[in-house]
């Protein structure tokens with residue numbers, strides 16, 4: 001390993017995030033924090049960085065950049081890297097390593113606790129006998145349903161399959177394990193089934209300062225339809241999903257994924273010269289979202305900026321940048 005080369009564990013995590021073997025905003029965040037702890041252990045042993053605190057710090061920044069470049073939309077990833085790198089301190093490699101490992105562990109603990117806490121808040125919005133509709137697979141959204149079930153409420157679910165990667169099937173399996181009866185539908189059947197549901201519960205990859213919710217493609221159309229049918233929609237999002245750069249006017253980059261997720265493999269030539277586009281996320285304007293449920297309670301989307309300022313100040317540091 002040279003002084004700035006990421007460890008094999010970091011490269012492997014980065015590759016798994018890019019290929020979506022590791023996916024879901026919260027899961028990506030904890031994997032990234034754990035990869036930084038692996039990098040710290042590897043750098044504390046490598047010839048080039050074991051006895052040089054500055055080289056150690058440079059290797060941590062390089063590892064964070066490698067992880068940062070994997071997927072652009074879920075802000076939980078840079079927020080995780082920020083959390084860990086901002087707590088890197090010490091004048092020896094051993095102290096630096098310890099600070100990274102401690103920060104990584106406390107980040108993952110906080111993430112788990114936040115999900116449990118927001119689950120309680122989301123569950124309070126659900127009533128015994130409710131049917132919920134879900135989109136994609138969100139561990140934050142599932143935490144609300146699970147907490148409602150644990151409160152003794154009987155909940156059933158209509159699950160959208162979520163083209164093109166069909167994460168709805170992961171949701172189906174998780175709900176089945178909770179004992180929640182599930183009806184799986186194709187995405188285009190959502191409006192028809194909205195007449196049979198009491199709530200829509202989705203997750204988020206990022207939340208903007210204006211209350212816009214960036215989530216799996218199809219969320220915004222679902223939200224507009226839910227409003228038209230009079231069905232409340234909430235987004236379950238721990239505060240790691242709040243996007244600090246939007247406080248200063250930046251927009252959130254929407255990931256464009258490969259056309260191979262949309263067309264059948266080997267059919268490109270037969271399809272001919274057409275453009276296939278595959279945006280992974282969309283933005284639901286705040287006026288179509290009823291509530292953002294976080295570990296600090298529920299918020300109308302328009303007021304989330306207050307919580308963002310409290311947690312992030314006026315903007316976002318980039319501790320992975322070269323000094």
Ligand SMILES: O=P(O)(O)OC[C@H]1O[C@H](OP(=O)(O)O)[C@H](O)[C@@H]1O
Nearest residue numbers: 023024025026138139140203204216
């Ligand atoms: O953090 P949790 O709630 O688990 O997931 C949040 C969001 O992450 C997913 O994105 P992808 O499948 O990684 O593209 C979905 O859009 C989901 O709503």
